[in-house]
Amino acid sequence: MPHASMHIEPFFDPVTGTVSYVLADTDAGQAAVIDPVLDFEPKSGTLTSASSDRIIEYVRRQGWQVQWILETHAHADHLSGAQHIRHHLGGKVAIGAHIRAVQQLFRSVFHFERSFLPDGSQFDHLFEDGETFHVGGLELTALHVPGHTPADMAYRVGDDVFVGDTLFMPDVGTARADFPGGDAATLYRSIQRLLALPAHTRLHMCHDYPPENRAPAWVSTVAEQRSGNIHVHEGVTEAAFVQMRTARDATLAMPTLILPSVQVNVRAGKLPPAQDDGRTYIQLPINAFLKGAGAPQGMA
Ligand SMILES: [Fe+2]
Numbered sequence: 001m002p003h004a005s006m007h008i009e010p011f012f013d014p015v016t017g018t019v020s021y022v023l024a025d026t027d028a029g030q031a032a033v034i035d036p037v038l039d040f041e042p043k044s045g046t047l048t049s050a051s052s053d054r055i056i057e058y059v060r061r062q063g064w065q066v067q068w069i070l071e072t073h074a075h076a077d078h079l080s081g082a083q084h085i086r087h088h089l090g091g092k093v094a095i096g097a098h099i100r101a102v103q104q105l106f107r108s109v110f111h112f113e114r115s116f117l118p119d120g121s122q123f124d125h126l127f128e129d130g131e132t133f134h135v136g137g138l139e140l141t142a143l144h145v146p147g148h149t150p151a152d153m154a155y156r157v158g159d160d161v162f163v164g165d166t167l168f169m170p171d172v173g174t175a176r177a178d179f180p181g182g183d184a185a186t187l188y189r190s191i192q193r194l195l196a197l198p199a200h201t202r203l204h205m206c207h208d209y210p211p212e213n214r215a216p217a218w219v220s221t222v223a224e225q226r227s228g229n230i231h232v233h234e235g236v237t238e239a240a241f242v243q244m245r246t247a248r249d250a251t252l253a254m255p256t257l258i259l260p261s262v263q264v265n266v267r268a269g270k271l272p273p274a275q276d277d278g279r280t281y282i283q284l285p286i287n288a289f290l291k292g293a294g295a296p297q298g299m300a
Pocket of ligand 1: 073074075076077165
């Protein structure tokens with residue numbers, strides 16, 4: 001049964017296709033913010049906060065206190081608004097404990113400063129699989145659902161689950177599994193864990209990339225996903241999914257903001273340390289992902 005005083009407010013960012021949420025116990029006046037987005041314009045390096053400010057204004061209007069800022073994973077398509085939200089509304093910034101593996105990976109890709117430790121300490125809290133926590137009187141359970149990345153979490157509250165980048169709407173399918181540390185078979189198993197929940201369970205997506213013939217949407221039930229998800233409807237085997245996912249991922253370009261996003265998001269949404277001119281720089285490692293020949297010579 002849905003909790004009588006539970007409210008879920010979605011915020012859709014059409015630029016990145018991301019859905020952020022405010023989850024509240026309205027009686028208690030306590031809330032969590034899930035996957036807040038900052039607005040980064042890569043052509044000019046301009047970083048602004050309108051998307052997160054909408055959430056801040058909404059929470060302030062309701063008069064709620066923010067207890068948690070929950071990340072489902074280190075996003076590769078947008079810079080996290082977690083620190084901006086925390087600065088204005090408070091709350092603990094939390095992510096899954098396996099973020100340490102993601103930090104370890106990207107620390108070397110970006111040659112982070114020595115003082116950056118891949119121990120998750122940049123976050124206020126790291127969730128283990130099955131850990132329970134509260135937003136007001138609502139009890140949530142953190143579920144480790146890796147595959148898209150090694151550290152993906154879903155957050156369940158009663159019959160509602162924030163699924164992060166596992167499932168998309170049934171007509172869009174599933175998240176890609178080809179980022180560093182991603183794995184299609186692991187993603188399949190995580191999705192099966194979600195689809196084993198009761199049929200009426202409402203799944204809240206982290207993204208929507210709607211086809212031209214429909215408006216953005218972000219809620220579907222387990223039953224709708226089981227019967228209609230184009231990638232993982234009932235009857236699709238793990239082997240068939242892995243083959244489909246791997247073939248499809250091979251055709252996808254890197255997301256525009258993956259390099260700016262990841263180097264900020266594994267720092268819990270903090271920017272890299274400022275340089276000695278006082279300015280902060282986002283790094284672009286040259287050819288960290290080049291496969292095979294093609295690098296120019298004589299430039300070092
Ligand atoms: Fe993602």
